[in-house]
Amino acid sequence: MLEHFKKLSYAYNSYTGELDNGLVVERRLSQLKGCFANESAYDQALANEDSLLYKVTAIEPAHGEGDLHYGMGILYPGKIGNEYYLTKGHLHRTRQAAEIYIGLSGDGCMLLEDEQTGESRLEYLGKNKIVYVPGYTAHRTINIGTEPLTYFGVYPANAGHDYGAIAQRNFLKILVDENGQPTLKDRR
Ligand code: PAN
Numbered sequence: 001m002l003e004h005f006k007k008l009s010y011a012y013n014s015y016t017g018e019l020d021n022g023l024v025v026e027r028r029l030s031q032l033k034g035c036f037a038n039e040s041a042y043d044q045a046l047a048n049e050d051s052l053l054y055k056v057t058a059i060e061p062a063h064g065e066g067d068l069h070y071g072m073g074i075l076y077p078g079k080i081g082n083e084y085y086l087t088k089g090h091l092h093r094t095r096q097a098a099e100i101y102i103g104l105s106g107d108g109c110m111l112l113e114d115e116q117t118g119e120s121r122l123e124y125l126g127k128n129k130i131v132y133v134p135g136y137t138a139h140r141t142i143n144i145g146t147e148p149l150t151y152f153g154v155y156p157a158n159a160g161h162d163y164g165a166i167a168q169r170n171f172l173k174i175l176v177d178e179n180g181q182p183t184l185k186d187r188r
């Protein structure tokens, strides 16, 4: 198996979220249409600037069963209205595929939502914190701090990403700043 892998170790930076040699995907505000609850605040922010919200660098060698994929994310601080910057969020195409997130720097949360029951959970994600995302669970990362949030994620190579299912029905909960406190509310 070793011969299939050109490279087995990578340098990373906890503060910039940079991971050598990976495939970098950038997500700007215009690509998160429908994610934020306050649509007029979204339109206003977008008219002002198509800001960079986050970047993900993925390493996906995918040579076969049992393999792992992994990636590093950097989610910048900010808000749309009173809702914190967030990632699009997704389910895995292979629904049973779980994932481990490890917080590297900054202050954030993971919003988890069981696809079948709609049960939501909010877990803190930051330095020295690991979050386990079970299968069948939509997951979204949220920056509740003033610094960039960086994290590492590892998932089965066959997990895949399904953005459509959760985009259509949307996460049931939103995380907003209420008097300086991150507060989980129903999306109305
Ligand atoms: C992560 C996510 C990353 C960006 O690596 O892909 O946080 O979020 P979106 O993919 O929802 O834009 C992961 O969960 N991979 O499976």
Ligand code: ZN
Binding pocket: 090, 092, 099, 139, 155
């Ligand atoms: Zn995932």
